[in-house]
Amino acid sequence: MPKALDDWFIREILVHEAPLMHYLLRSAPRREEASDLRQEVYARVYEAAGKALPQQPKAFLFATARHLLADRARRAKVVSIEPVGDFEPLHVLVDDVSPERWCGGRQVLMRLADAFDRLPDRCREVVWLRRVEHLSQREVAQRLGISEKTVEKHIAKGMRLIAGSFYGGDDVPRPAARGRPPVDADGQQQAD
Template identity: 70%
Template sequence: MQTELDRWFVHEILVHEDALMRFLHRHWPHRDELHDLRQELYARLYEAAAKAVPAQPKAFLFASARHLMTDRLRRGKVVSIEPMGDFEPSHVLIDEVSPERWCGGRQALRRLSEAFEPIAGPLPRSGVAAAGRGVVAKGRGIAPGNQREDRGKAHR
């Protein structure tokens, strides 16, 4: 026994089947999926019409067809992030500072400091207090008053 919804579906939707198939054939690249696409579209339309019958069934049919094709294309572009096989551990180097590397870096800095010492003179080993700045300035041949100006130029 046909319900009112079944009669509506036959008289308003199925009459456009030829036009729908031409539309799908023209816009869908996978010819072997056309019949599946049509059946899925009919199921969607029937379910939607069970909730509320559309005022313009033909426009609803073709708009739903466009949306279904868009959904399928999006679903086809999804890339799986599942591993394809056994995952082997990669041989990526981990940037950890080993004791040997740390000591080697310290030795290189010491040698570099020793290489610059004849050019710049000995450098103070600890933080220089305000009173010590004058001593350092005198040892380097800088007048105590000019020390701040020289420091200011260095920061610019």
């Protein structure tokens, strides 16, 4: 059976190597992992085909690639919890943070989170992907299906609104809820 399985694999799976690599380069978190991912996809497909040949080899190949990427993403979210005995090597200044500084930092963080929450939905999504998840402008554009210029405009608008809300006080308008005009900090409706 290995010879027949090898022939099937070459005939039905390896012919899709270019589209598979294109998919992996586009979808993998790091482009340099694409070749390793391809090999792992091939190993999974070969192993599964050894048990039973799939009816639609190309669809099975790409479904396997999707599942592998999803598995990797899930594993990346797992946080390793390791006990730390000594904070000294970590350069963490535990004793130097006064209660006032701690509270002030939390207040600043809350103000920043509030300013971020006030952004329009699409603008907030772009700012999050670009500034928090550190995706490139091109990756954000591809993920959201918009142009890079639009990403640039959303980033500029988001940063301007956050800075205005954060440093300019509460007079920065809150975004309109769906179907309602924007309101100011006092909840009063703003004129267009």
